[in-house]
Amino acid sequence: RLVNRLHDAFAGEIVNAKLSCVAILDPEGFNSDIDAPTNNDNTEPSRQHDRVENISGITTITELAQVLRDTNARTRDIAFHSAESKQPHMFTKVSLDADEHPFFRRVWFGRHCLDQNSPLLTPSVRHKVKLAGGYWPAELNNYQSIKNAIQFRNLLVCLSGTSNANAAFITILL
Numbered sequence: 001r002l003v004n005r006l007h008d009a010f011a012g013e014i015v016n017a018k019l020s021c022v023a024i025l026d027p028e029g030f031n032s033d034i035d036a037p038t039n040n041d042n043t044e045p046s047r048q049h050d051r052v053e054n055i056s057g058i059t060t061i062t063e064l065a066q067v068l069r070d071t072n073a074r075t076r077d078i079a080f081h082s083a084e085s086k087q088p089h090m091f092t093k094v095s096l097d098a099d100e101h102p103f104f105r106r107v108w109f110g111r112h113c114l115d116q117n118s119p120l121l122t123p124s125v126r127h128k129v130k131l132a133g134g135y136w137p138a139e140l141n142n143y144q145s146i147k148n149a150i151q152f153r154n155l156l157v158c159l160s161g162t163s164n165a166n167a168a169f170i171t172i173l174l
Helices: 045-056 061-074 123-131 143-149
Strands: 014-025 090-094 100-104 152-163 169-173
Touching: none
Parallel strands: none
Antiparallel strands: 014 090, 014 100, 014 152, 152 169
């Protein structure tokens, strides 16, 4: 939820406002369930993993996740935005339901739907949502399951637009 603190000031609105969101994914979110099938392929997860490994001939995603976990354990004390940080980052764009506002005056809700296409969910949970017809599975409808289903470390939100007071372009990182 974004609130315009200048909502009661003359010409405090933001014209042609755009809201963009990027997630820094958590490498620890990629665990052994990464191999769960995410399409209609009925191949067992382990066989599907072997097939991908044989085709590509490069490091698998599970091996990459292990390296990222090891790196994360060594650099846990350094902030993610620090110049000294050696921590790996995996960025992904997060789609919002209403990412544009023609005349932002008071309150704006940025909403993201946690569905089978959401990059914020683990692959196994995306697969379960897909199998449930696009709906959130009932067995995951509790605090701990939702917390375990999400795999991002931070969200970076940027608001940009034109000030109605002086026609200056503004960008605010939230």
